[in-house]
Amino acid sequence: MISIEKNYKVSSFTTMQVGSTADYFVVVKELPELLEVVSWSRDNHQKIFILGGGSNTVFSQSFSGLVIKNEIKGLSHQEQIDGSILVKAKSGENWSELVDYCVSHNWRGIENLALIYGTVGAAPVQNIGAYGVELKDVFYELEAIDLVTGEIKIFTAPDCAFGYRDSIFKQSLKGRYFIYSVTLRLDKKSPLKLDYGSIREELIKRGINEPGVKDVAEAVKFIRQSKLPDPLVLPNCGSFFKNVEVDSDAFSRLLADYPEMPNFSLPSGLVKIPTAWLIEQVGFKGRRLGAVSMYEKQALVLVNHGGATSADILNLISSVQKAVRDKFGLDIEPEVNIL
Numbered sequence: 001m002i003s004i005e006k007n008y009k010v011s012s013f014t015t016m017q018v019g020s021t022a023d024y025f026v027v028v029k030e031l032p033e034l035l036e037v038v039s040w041s042r043d044n045h046q047k048i049f050i051l052g053g054g055s056n057t058v059f060s061q062s063f064s065g066l067v068i069k070n071e072i073k074g075l076s077h078q079e080q081i082d083g084s085i086l087v088k089a090k091s092g093e094n095w096s097e098l099v100d101y102c103v104s105h106n107w108r109g110i111e112n113l114a115l116i117y118g119t120v121g122a123a124p125v126q127n128i129g130a131y132g133v134e135l136k137d138v139f140y141e142l143e144a145i146d147l148v149t150g151e152i153k154i155f156t157a158p159d160c161a162f163g164y165r166d167s168i169f170k171q172s173l174k175g176r177y178f179i180y181s182v183t184l185r186l187d188k189k190s191p192l193k194l195d196y197g198s199i200r201e202e203l204i205k206r207g208i209n210e211p212g213v214k215d216v217a218e219a220v221k222f223i224r225q226s227k228l229p230d231p232l233v234l235p236n237c238g239s240f241f242k243n244v245e246v247d248s249d250a251f252s253r254l255l256a257d258y259p260e261m262p263n264f265s266l267p268s269g270l271v272k273i274p275t276a277w278l279i280e281q282v283g284f285k286g287r288r289l290g291a292v293s294m295y296e297k298q299a300l301v302l303v304n305h306g307g308a309t310s311a312d313i314l315n316l317i318s319s320v321q322k323a324v325r326d327k328f329g330l331d332i333e334p335e336v337n338i339l
Helices: 031-041 095-104 122-126 199-205 213-227 247-256 275-281 312-328
Strands: 005-009 021-028 049-052 063-070 074-081 086-088 139-146 154-155 177-186 236-239 243-248 271-273 293-296 303-304
Touching: 021 031, 031 063, 031 139, 031 177, 086 095, 095 213, 122 177, 177 213, 199 213, 243 247, 247 271, 271 275, 293 312, 303 312
Parallel strands: 021 063, 049 063
Antiparallel strands: 005 021, 074 086, 086 177, 139 154, 139 177, 236 303, 243 271, 293 303
């Protein structure tokens, strides 16, 4: 019988380093262990929360139920007739290490997603994205375990209903499945995506005119490290808020009042407005409220300067949201999972 801890402090398992206790806590490293604790939770009527790397989670209160820390690992790959490579990773694998592994084999597709904290299992839930690439662009399928029945189900991309930092696992199936493995379709010939952010500019600075997949990954890492704090030094969850998406009419009205407003046109016809810019305009970039602030180098990142409480974080979130709403009439929402 696997050991399940009681009244366990969970803050140390999150990159924000804030939180209280969970009624029950367990680490699982193999599928049989997972099935055992799922059965236990069902028999004992305990709600389940799956914790990966803790980079996208804030515990705002004690958790009433069982927190399962996922450390199920394993990697494999299979080359296809068309030259693509199917890379299968168990959900407890570190995402950034998976990117490094693929880059080392010259497999293209996720190099722009280098140095994103968290585990593989969280990637499809959030449909993680950066520098013009989203997980859905390379997603093939995933295996998930129904936390009610214990059955294994395969989800294809349409099944996942991917959206901007969104999926079916954050909506109608939230809390229903444990993602056991994720399979990506990569290749060795796809064009590299260099035109989002400052990737091309960084490559030029390095004197690289014909970059390879490793060059792009290293440039992305450098850019991210120059803008984002290391959570081991300054606790944070990375980008805390989603960027705003509005229709063209709403954007035209905003642009009339704020002609300098940065924006990106989306294939959907919507217009994306960087929330970091909105937060800067309302004066919250680098402004501390107690032990927390929006980071001085990147206003989208909420940081814990030491000793922050859940109440500190919730107060800052509310203050920033109100300030943006009052000035621009826009609602910004966290992409971080707040429990």
